[in-house]
Amino acid sequence: MRVVVQEAPFDPGAELNAFGKGDTDIGAVVSFTGVTRDVSGGLSRMQIEHYPGMTERALTQICEEAQSRWSLADLLVIHRHGVMEAGDNIMMVVTASRHRADAFAAADFLMDYLKSRAPFWKKEVTVDGADWVAAKDSDEDALDRWSQ
Amino acid sequence: MINVLYFAWVRERIGLPKEKVETSATTVMGLVDELRAREERYALAFSDLSALRVALDQDLSDFDASLDGVREVAFFPPMTGG
Numbered sequence: 001m002r003v004v005v006q007e008a009p010f011d012p013g014a015e016l017n018a019f020g021k022g023d024t025d026i027g028a029v030v031s032f033t034g035v036t037r038d039v040s041g042g043l044s045r046m047q048i049e050h051y052p053g054m055t056e057r058a059l060t061q062i063c064e065e066a067q068s069r070w071s072l073a074d075l076l077v078i079h080r081h082g083v084m085e086a087g088d089n090i091m092m093v094v095t096a097s098r099h100r101a102d103a104f105a106a107a108d109f110l111m112d113y114l115k116s117r118a119p120f121w122k123k124e125v126t127v128d129g130a131d132w133v134a135a136k137d138s139d140e141d142a143l144d145r146w147s148q
Numbered sequence: 149m150i151n152v153l154y155f156a157w158v159r160e161r162i163g164l165p166k167e168k169v170e171t172s173a174t175t176v177m178g179l180v181d182e183l184r185a186r187e188e189r190y191a192l193a194f195s196d197l198s199a200l201r202v203a204l205d206q207d208l209s210d211f212d213a214s215l216d217g218v219r220e221v222a223f224f225p226p227m228t229g230g
């Protein structure tokens with residue numbers, strides 16, 4: 001398990017290629033890459049603030065919860081903070097398991113949880129000014145389907 | 149003495165990222181009331197608690213929670229990661 005919080009860009013292809021290498025018991029690798037989107041059509045940049053210390057702690061707890069729910073050979077979470085432009089990669093989740101169901105479910109779970117339980121805040125800076133991205137009710141609702 | 153941290157628009161409204169606070173409050177709500185009473189910018193930042201989240205020593209908590217033994221309190225809006 002690896003949790004990375006960094007300002008620098010990362011290479012999703014290289015991360016994916018290196019992930020799980022040498023583990024011959026892995027039969028499925030699922031990856032998700034979150035990309036900065038120009039929602040308003042005038043995005044000049046996206047600023048991502050985070051809570052150093054709690055971020056790593058929360059991401060690790062979410063990963064450990066995924067490991068306890070599914071049979072995972074390995075998992076990786078990379079999340080950036082700082083300034084991003086449209087098209088830049090923000091974050092990546094990769095999961096590996098023997099069979100695909102576990103890897104798919106765990107990746108889905110990780111995404112739902114780190115959207116609203118990891119301390120990141122996005123601010124969109126557009127030609128019209130700067131605004132914090134509001135959390136959506138649907139993000140909170142998405143967590144309900146994982147409650148046991 | 150307790151470390152109080154603010155993030156995102158809470159930080160912007162209050163005008164600082166963190167501060168040390170001398171408090172006699174025993175719960176988060178008590179601390180919020182003390183901060184609200186300080187100045188208008190605090191009252192504004194804490195006007196709608198449903199729009200705020202709180203973490204105690206870097207774990208998500210709630211406004212009814214006790215401050216007993218807590219060293220760091222953080223206030224912020226709902227998170228928007230991913």
